Amino acid sequence: MTAIGRRVGIDVGGTKALGVALDADGEVVAEDRRPTPRGDGSIDALLDTLVELAESLGVDADLGIGVPGLVTRDGRLRAAPNLDGVADLPIGELLGERLGFDVRVDNDATCATVAEWRNGVGIGTDDLLLVTLGTGIGGGVVANGTLQRGTNGFAGEFGHMVVDPHGPRCPCGRQGCWERYASGSGLAMLAREAATGHRLRAVVEHADGDAQAVRGEHVMAAALDGDTEALAVIDDFGRWVALGLSNLTNVFDPEIFVLGGGLAAGAELYLEPITRWYGELLYQPHLRPLPRIEFARWGPLAGAVGAALLSSIPD
Amino acid sequence: MTAIGRRVGIDVGGTKALGVALDADGEVVAEDRRPTPRGDGSIDALLDTLVELAESLGVDADLGIGVPGLVTRDGRLRAAPNLDGVADLPIGELLGERLGFDVRVDNDATCATVAEWRNGVGIGTDDLLLVTLGTGIGGGVVANGTLQRGTNGFAGEFGHMVVDPHGPRCPCGRQGCWERYASGSGLAMLAREAATGHRLRAVVEHADGDAQAVRGEHVMAAALDGDTEALAVIDDFGRWVALGLSNLTNVFDPEIFVLGGGLAAGAELYLEPITRWYGELLYQPHLRPLPRIEFARWGPLAGAVGAALLSSIPD
Numbered sequence: 252m253t254a255i256g257r258r259v260g261i262d263v264g265g266t267k268a269l270g271v272a273l274d275a276d277g278e279v280v281a282e283d284r285r286p287t288p289r290g291d292g293s294i295d296a297l298l299d300t301l302v303e304l305a306e307s308l309g310v311d312a313d314l315g316i317g318v319p320g321l322v323t324r325d326g327r328l329r330a331a332p333n334l335d336g337v338a339d340l341p342i343g344e345l346l347g348e349r350l351g352f353d354v355r356v357d358n359d360a361t362c363a364t365v366a367e368w369r370n371g372v373g374i375g376t377d378d379l380l381l382v383t384l385g386t387g388i389g390g391g392v393v394a395n396g397t398l399q400r401g402t403n404g405f406a407g408e409f410g411h412m413v414v415d416p417h418g419p420r421c422p423c424g425r426q427g428c429w430e431r432y433a434s435g436s437g438l439a440m441l442a443r444e445a446a447t448g449h450r451l452r453a454v455v456e457h458a459d460g461d462a463q464a465v466r467g468e469h470v471m472a473a474a475l476d477g478d479t480e481a482l483a484v485i486d487d488f489g490r491w492v493a494l495g496l497s498n499l500t501n502v503f504d505p506e507i508f509v510l511g512g513g514l515a516a517g518a519e520l521y522l523e524p525i526t527r528w529y530g531e532l533l534y535q536p537h538l539r540p541l542p543r544i545e546f547a548r549w550g551p552l553a554g555a556v557g558a559a560l561l562s563s564i565p566d
Numbered sequence: 567m568t569a570i571g572r573r574v575g576i577d578v579g580g581t582k583a584l585g586v587a588l589d590a591d592g593e594v595v596a597e598d599r600r601p602t603p604r605g606d607g608s609i610d611a612l613l614d615t616l617v618e619l620a621e622s623l624g625v626d627a628d629l630g631i632g633v634p635g636l637v638t639r640d641g642r643l644r645a646a647p648n649l650d651g652v653a654d655l656p657i658g659e660l661l662g663e664r665l666g667f668d669v670r671v672d673n674d675a676t677c678a679t680v681a682e683w684r685n686g687v688g689i690g691t692d693d694l695l696l697v698t699l700g701t702g703i704g705g706g707v708v709a710n711g712t713l714q715r716g717t718n719g720f721a722g723e724f725g726h727m728v729v730d731p732h733g734p735r736c737p738c739g740r741q742g743c744w745e746r747y748a749s750g751s752g753l754a755m756l757a758r759e760a761a762t763g764h765r766l767r768a769v770v771e772h773a774d775g776d777a778q779a780v781r782g783e784h785v786m787a788a789a790l791d792g793d794t795e796a797l798a799v800i801d802d803f804g805r806w807v808a809l810g811l812s813n814l815t816n817v818f819d820p821e822i823f824v825l826g827g828g829l830a831a832g833a834e835l836y837l838e839p840i841t842r843w844y845g846e847l848l849y850q851p852h853l854r855p856l857p858r859i860e861f862a863r864w865g866p867l868a869g870a871v872g873a874a875l876l877s878s879i880p881d
Binding site for chain 2: 321329330377378390392394395397399400401402403404405406407408409410411412413414415416417423425494497498499501502503504505506532534535538539540542
């Protein structure tokens with residue numbers, strides 16, 4: 252870590268790597284992106300891409316990387332379903348060898364947590380949970396003023412909390428994981444289940460008339476048009492999101508929830524049902540101040556901004 | 567807090583208050599108990615009883631109290647369903663006024679967590695979750711080497727994590743809370759559900775032939791006799807316990823689970839099914855060392871021992 256100089260962070264996604272450079276105040280002063288290499292030999296190509304991207308952003312000695320997968324506390328990427336060829340990759344060490352300085356690596360949702368905690372909607376709080384609502388659900392934990400990584404580095408995998416053991420099968424092998432309901436793919440599933448006969452016609456029209464092709468964005472589009480059936484699906488979705496937030500409240504007792512991920516773009520649709528159901532589902536709501544529920548400040552930049560801030564967080 | 571002198575801790579239960587005194591090594595050198603006062607005027611009577619009990623144990627200036635309920639970070643007992651007349655009781659402050667020194671107060675499961683972490687099966691670990699399996703489920707959290715209380719002091723309420731939104735109604739008002747299944751009352755419910763026709767005859771016999779009177783201890787008694795139907799209920803119970811532990815693993819990534827509470831007395835029956843199902847239900851078990859699952863060292867003394875150790879834990 253360097254106290255002066257620019258801090259660069261890169262969020263490695265399945266399709267693109269997004270990089271930012273921050274000034275001393277933590278504001279974004281440069282932004283760049285590259286396609287994420289795929290297929291054979293993609294690990295070397297990935298490292299090349301990340302070095303090139305970091306250099307294009309003027310990196311000198313402070314680089315952090317956010318990656319989509321399980322990251323050990325010493326910066327090894329244990330598994331990343333959306334990155335080709337990755338299995339137990341010491342990505343920080345390999346990048347450090349190429350660049351000549353230490354590179355910090357953490358899970359992408361953990362990075363987003365850092366962004367919102369240190370320089371987003373969670374500034375000044377000691378107990379914050381970030382939940383990314385995207386294709387799946389990721390998460391990050393700040394408790395008692397400390398970023399929590401767990402004994403292996405795998406804390407915050409909220410999406411695979413089982414909330415209905417008789418629920419739909421999850422690709423992870425179990426049934427009824429929270430992300431089967433409360434993610435983008437969950438929203439689509441709730442809509443497809445509801446789209447029988449003539450129900451949800453407006454939503455199905457947004458999917459070119461094919462009920463099986465309905466995705467979360469089609470529900471959102473119809474709901475934004477004011478379609479009441481689509482709004483009922485959004486309400487059901489809000490209940491599932493709130494159920495998981497309520498569980499996490501019992502477990503952590505946070506001061507604030509920050510909701511990020513791709514679905515944060517629809518915040519104005521979701522926030523009311525999520526907040527209302529959360530009030531219904533919370534254990535003993537009359538005995539505590541309700542945690543704040545807010546959408547992330549940094550939107551799609553959160554992972555990269557947080558990666559750039561990793562060097563400011565104690566190990 | 568005093569660095570020298572004896573440390574006294576009292577675990578206040580719904581029926582009795584149990585006190586211990588510890589020597590400098592944290593070993594129990596004295597133990598005493600009193601019935602918990604009930605009915606009208608019981609708060610003054612409770613304070614009298616606790617002072618008397620502490621004095622009988624030779625307290626000088628170091629007393630900790632564990633109470634069954636939600637305790638704020640400044641030692642107020644917000645709610646305690648099993649203590650008469652308690653609502654937002656500043657129990658630490660009131661005891662401190664009577665005794666002339668500061669008295670620490672925390673939730674009873676949090677106290678048990680301290681006992682096992684500082685002087686029990688979790689010595690030396692930085693990431694520990696304690697789960698008390700009793701009439702309900704309580705819990706406590708150590709993460710990154712710090713006892714975690716949450717922003718209000720209410721962290722660790724694991725029992726009210728919803729694991730099946732279509733499940734049985736919980737007294738808390740919701741459906742399918744974990745403690746509906748994985749507690750002593752959960753074990754009894756699983757047995758009563760299974761006891762149709764001639765099924766579970768051995769268990770029902772232990773309950774004097776009344777299927778509706780079956781309690782967890784009747785299932786245990788029949789299982790200890792080797793009754794295969796009772797063992798099947800224990801297996802189902804083990805699956806529910808494991809489901810919650812798996813959820814908590816995704817969330818915290820602990821190094822060790824410590825199981826305490828009344829059901830810990832049946833450890834030899836439960837540990838195998840819990841451990842086996844946990845291996846089945848855990849997310850990506852091949853990518854991490856499995857957390858240890860152990861039963862508490864301190865058994866019924868855990869709350870009192872941990873209360874005595876509260877003064878050694880930073881606020």
